[in-house]
Amino acid sequence: MANTAEQETQATLDESATPILELADATIKFGGLTAVDSVSFTLNKGDLFGLIGPNGAGKTTVFNIITGVYKPTSGDILFNGRNIAGLKPEKVAQLGICRTFQNIRLFGSLSVLENVVVGGFLRKKTGLFSALALLPPAVNETTELRKKAMDLLEVMDLADVAQSRAADLPYGKQRRLEIARAMATGPDLILLDEPAAGMNPQEKEALATTVRRIRDDFDKTVLLIEHDMRFVMNLCERIVVLDHGVEISAGTPDIVRNDPKVIEAYLGEESE
Amino acid sequence: MNPAVEIQKPSLLKFWGSRVISAIAAIAFCAGIQSLGGPLADNEFLYRIIVLSGLYVTLAVSLNLINGITGQFSIGHAAFYQVGAYTAGYLTVRMFSTQQIGEVPWLILMCLVGAAAAAITGLIVGLPSLRLKGDYLAIVTLGFGEIIRIIAINIDEVGGAYGLSIVPKIQSPWLIWALAILCIAVCRNLLKTAHGLPFLAVREDEVASSAMGVSTTKIKVTAFVIGSSFAGAAGALLAHYEAFITPDMFKMEVSFIVLTMVVIGGTGSITGSTVAALALFLLPEWLRGLKEANGDALVVSAPQLLGATLAIIAYIALARRVRDHYHGKPIQKAGFQFGVAAASLVLFFLFKAVFAQIGGLAGHEGWEINSLRMAIFAAVLIVIMLLRPQGVFGHHEFSWAWLKSLFVKKKQEAS
Amino acid sequence: MIDLVTSGALAGLSLDPSTLPQQLVNGLLIGAIYALIALGYTMVYGVLRLINFAHGEVFMLGAYAALFVSYGFGYTADAGDIAGGTWTLLAIMLLVSMISCAIVGAVIEFFAYRPMRNQTRIAALITAIGVSLLIQYGGQLFLPAQPPPSISEKVLPADIRGSYDFNLISPDPQLESDLAAAKTAADAADSELEKMLTDTGQREFDLEPEHPLRAAKFETIGEVRSLSAEIENSSVSVTVPRGQAVMFGTVVLLMTLLWWLVMHTRTGRAMRAASHDFDSASLMGINVNRVVTITFIIGSALAGAGAMMNATFLRTPLTPFFGFMPGVKAFVAAVLGGIGNIPGAVLGGFVMGLAETLVVWAGYGQYKDAVAFVILIVILLFRPGGLLGSSKVEKV
């Protein structure tokens, strides 16, 4: 843990980084409302990237157009050089982008373990017939998927509740389970929508550690939305700020923190 | 609270051993059903309903796959049943005599044909489910069912409204139950492997499923196709067992009965669907049988009916209060529920006596229990929804471990 | 109309322009009833997001209420000579229907739907299906249905017996006189044949088909048929029974009343608020339980009015399943117009009525009931928001 600061600087200074996700003038309109307006930014492999902005700024909508929930009205979204704008969500997930949801969307009446297995199922190899006839390939694969899921639960510190119903978990654990489930799909890029919302300071601290581990130990690229400024500023190496769908600032936490436009956007919101 | 689970590969011996045992048990069961015809020769009616209950098990379990497991609220299952019955029946009428194959192989072939025809229908009905959810899908499936029935009424080739008589009559009790067991096994296998999870995931949350890489389209259509093909095969067997089918045998009523079975059993629970199918099919038929056996109809009088209605209302009100406002140990809660049930029973006799005293009502000669059947179904459906919306079995399944735990606990309590 | 039904049984397309205007009018008349029922679906769905499956059954009970009132005033099926009804009787029947439906609707809401409000929508829908089945099959036990009774024609006061006839295009007078002549000839041929039969003690089907008298009879009858067909094809007329005209007027009046209530009263505003956002409305201090009850009362009362008029003026025979098809069609009408949208329900009702009669007109009368489902499926697949509604995307 002591070397995280070192790694941070290393990552930001790494000039030879390869882009993994690139938004180019991504725009989406809902009727008359332009929820995301020509937003462009680039994530490099191994980034720990923050997306912030006041309520209703369009952050979640950015996630939605990246993951195929909505098709952008215009603009491109390049993932590993391939334009993924308008692909179906399942296709995006198969390509290697997975996400969590701001308003937790677990499979409530499934067990914690099963939730994670659903994530891992994406990489399945056996066919449906094998399962319906209960042939050994499907049975073995099931065992393997469950094992892998169990390992992930250990990492996310959820192993002790593996058999509980997901809906019965306390809030903080549900959020961690969402991350575990997303990790199970084996993504290259993971999008976290307000992962710390509703957590107490200790839980937040543990979460920050986990997110760093995801990046460092599992080699994922992380893009996260968060309202807790301290959390974001401590965790993320680069940040983009949205307001009313428009990108108003971008850069390192220090640059963003001192950008008058950002301060105004947040203050303006408070005075409203 | 729960210990971390150890996940192990099942040992080969255990895996194949249990499968061989299950297969033997299934064969023995089917053989048992078949040979039951001997001892029950003088009670044809009883034998008949035992055999036909197998069809309802198939229908309920296959609808449960669509409805309970995948969460696609389809309420037109009779349509698939009908498509299977008509396709297979028509082919038999047309082609059987020119075939050189035995009756049972032909029947199996017809099951496959009926299943295929129903699967195609299921595919067509499944397609709207890609764009529709919940209540809209329900209405559309209901509508499809009606359209198919109206079409059958208007095709003279298959007998129109009068129906189609199928020669030869091929009655194969063991095959009917083999289909039911196959249907249960397929659904159970699906849920035993990871392949079943995407189906459950689609039921729980479609948006999250697709974000996890589940193709919701594929899953929903698969569920519709598998579920409807079993109903189609059941239809084929029905057609040949009865040797006469009419569009009226596939009315919306049938769909509602099957739906009731699934809902009461517990949406998603194969065990629940099976048990509910047996109970809800056998009970009314048995009551109807009483009449035929004794030559005497089982009659419910007006005071009894009114008394029962009021007692049920009282029961719902009381049981809800206990459920919502009394927080105690499960055993105490169960005790309270039991008390409420007993109290309602007392109320029933009280109401009945009161209504019997009111002139006029007592004079009514009452209704045959069978004419009450659908009304009772409906009442049970409402009671279950109000008191236990997840159904009797909830999402739970029968398992040996569960059975064992029941006995072990009992022993501990006894000692 | 009878002609169309029989030709429908031949399952062939027959587009006869001369009967189209009559069918369009029939479509509007039945559509008015669908619209009235559809309003109940749409209002309840707007507020609770629940398909009130039992709405059709409430409608059925309303029709029986009207029937019982008419019985109470002595207009039973076997009543002998009885004077025509009065406007007061009709008004009482309408009111009793509306009030009993309102009560039934409110009771169903309170006992069956209110406890389900926190459950999943599917659980609520299953409950609604259960209530609907219970009323249908419970009704089978208690309601007179064998043979299906219908409200006596005699309840209509004298001044709305008969019908308004509109001749859009009159038949050629030449054809009419030809027809009269042909009819006389046919009668003559027939009586000649009859006479011969009685004289010889034979029966008609014992005769050879080529028997001259028999051939003559068929020829003259053929002549009459072809002339009548020609007259029918060359003339266009529309007949509206006066009662049905009154019905249409009442429907329009009720709809106007509803519109005023929804747009210009406090209750209406509360209803609109609740249907816009149920939870916020309750947070803003609106008594949503009261709003829901009122919605059910109004919706059910409209269904009651529709039921009374359907049973009285269209004289449909009543069974406990009488509400099912109108219920389904009205539901489709509500979806067609955009569920939750009041003008949409009215539009949808008329479209449904027209669609149905057009199918009959085109010679596919046996698919009259299937057409509702076809429309529903098409609309849901291609414009799920309905004609006037807008489809909402689930926010993620």
Ligand SMILES: Nc1ncnc2c1ncn2[C@@H]1O[C@H](COP(=O)(O)OP(=O)(O)OP(=O)(O)O)[C@@H](O)[C@H]1O
């Ligand atoms: N499906 C939709 N239809 C219409 N408008 C939408 C839709 N989804 C989002 N919006 C609108 O787009 C804007 C941005 O919403 P978004 O959820 O992206 O904000 P956010 O930055 O995530 O805010 P928060 O911090 O509150 O989560 C909001 O005004 C929202 O109402």
Ligand SMILES: [Mg+2]
């Ligand atoms: Mg958001």
